[in-house]
Amino acid sequence: MTTTTLRACPRPVTLRPTAAPEPPALDEGSVRELYAVARHGLRRPRAVPSYVQGSLAIDFRARDEDPDFGPQATLRTDLPEPAVWVHRLLHATLESVTGVRQPHQLSRWMIPAVHATVVRRHRVAQRRGAAVQHTQVRRVRVDEPVDGVVEAAAVVVLDGRVRAVAMRLNGVDGRWLLTEMTIG
Template structure:
């Protein structure tokens, strides 16, 4: 580039201050004030409640209670192969969702909220009354981001459609437990 071209193309540099992009932090008084000024739709309390009505924070555990009572996290060394286990549980879940299998057979390998979603989809397929379609797990990938946790991504055939499925498995009490299930 020549000197004359540089002089004609160059613009003067203007420095401008950067605006603050983060909102200011609010203290409790400001939150209460905003809450009271908000438009009222239906019943709304006058102030932010300090505690939730009807709950009482009581520790019912005895002093001699076992701290290890309840589900215990299990490391990967004490768990079965997640790929084979996930393939079997996913196939059984798809069969349950399509109406070919009773969902109570999956109770032990899922958390309560995941099982409730499977039961709900099973009931929908039962009400729909369609013929039971063959389900198939086409491809399955397992990733273990942390010890005792496996994340599963799968491509399945459900209701004659190809769908994506994501599952999260956590090791608990020496077995895998489905803690999250999303069927696309």
């Protein structure tokens, strides 16, 4: 005869309600107090919850910029169509990189670091004295990861070679501003 041993059954699972997973909202008084401390250092603020769920808090402004009068982020609804804008800006930038267009024409649409890269490549093209190459933008893919931010990938023909270009544009002061660009 076979003997079967029974194992003790664990306790049944009990479901209990928990507190809401969202962090508490700041009331109007807390917000005023935080601004007063940040601007004037009047007194220490109350503890602000560091946990933020459901959003990605990114501030693209530099630390030394004035929050009221410095560059202001612009929402997507207040900006032109990104696909058309990326295509035009990319074509103009490629013309500048090959020496056809002066890079100072694009300075309003780029941050200084990207503009310096374009100027450097423009000068190299001018020194080479290469014949004017026809640039062609074959395909552009645009993605909007966050409101007011566009990331684009493009396939272009530059100097007779097919290359990839990656770009990131941010909405600043009612216009698209090129903040990152890599030409492969």
